[in-house]
Amino acid sequence: MAAGNLVEEISDNLKLVVDAVKRAGPMAWALIGLMIVLYINPAQWIWRAWFREDGYYTHGPLIPLVAGWMVLTNKDRLARLPIKPNWLGLVIIVLCSLGFLASTLCHMNPPKYFIFVFYILGLMLLLFGTKITKALLLPWAFLFFMVPLPDAVIDIFTYQLRIFVTAAAVHLVDPLGWAIVKSGNYIYYPSGETLVVDDVCAGLRSL
Template identity: 30%
Template sequence: MTLAAVFRQHPLHFVPVLAMFGVVYHAIIMRMVGDWSFDPNYSHGFLVPCLSAWFAWRRWPQLREAGVAPSLWGLPLLGLGLVLLLFGSVTMELFTSRASLVVLLAGTILYLYGTEVFRLLRFPVAYLLFMVPLPYTVYDALALPLKGMVSAVATGGIRLMGLPVLREGNVIIFPNITLEVVDACSGLRSLMSLAALGTAFAFLFLPAGWRRWVLVLATVPIAVAANTLRVFVTGVLSWYMGAGAASGFFHEFEGMVVFAVAMAFTGGLGIALGRFHQDQGEKE
């Protein structure tokens, strides 16, 4: 029996499952949405479920013809998801309880519909992990070395321009102003958003295989390089224009421009990888 036939015969069979997810995860989801609203590091979270649903919808022609054969292999995933939910709830560890939603959803699909449907939906489901904010301990552990690296490279570039500058850790010191490279300038915020967008681009426009992985992994150096450029430009402008270049609307606008540049580089790399695939196909 195909998935389309299952929905024709039992159009409301999934309603109890959705109701269960709604009851169990309502408070968890609402708090996560609050993080998306108030923490700029995770504002891309609003976009992730929409993209995930769109990815699944694009595969509907294949899904409707996919054979449905409930699989017991879904039970280990369901068990793992319940363990993560229980552990996260007992220890108040938000990342674990939120990630359990994705694991339980994957297990439910595999158990109810089988491996063929699961294979078609595994990427849209896994993509939902981009909406889950990282634990603050992990975020801080990643941001600290990134801030040091960005500060060092940006300071080196400023010195090459002949400007008097010193660096102490993540603090850049000019004779007229002192700049601190904070978490927002470490590159981690744009890295998470760029990784989510780069993964979406790879899934939509590149064939399965190493090209997708190249594009996704390339978002890391692109995001770090873009934020290094931002710190460099901010330092140079602060030397000539004063503290106003490092705060307020100008600084925020500069951040948006740099992120747009990073997106352009990611898109350009994706297009180049796509053309490389076409050229290889023509040669063959």
């Protein structure tokens, strides 16, 4: 795809969004503004998590780009679908706003990042309607991969992966006749040396 064609397609899609916002009226602008106000700080946290040196989400910046590419590849199909705003979107937005408030009062930040993705779903329903939203469900759902999980959840995954990798390593060397012993994520050699399967060996970053 030539750069000029890509720019033209992006421009056409932006015009579609602007037209939908104009059709929805001032309330749409207000809800978009509310989203910016509510999620400016969580967005900064997500950005820092993406570029954290020892983080698991360095793929994060690619996710919105891939989701956008999914939308562009379905441009012709989307153009044929009618724009019929669905007020269920407003209900979702209100629930997301209440969830954001509850998370703030409870000092729980991670739920805010997932609520943000559902807020986008509400906007899609309100601005474009059910048919277009259904057509956009895959790129929308793909956005969840950009949201960092809480460290406690990641620790659970990495621990289980470490145990699995340790067991797999011992199983692979068993035919060689090495008398090694496994205990958790530790491997003990007959010589007395110990090998520790740490987080970096768990493979979560590779996944």
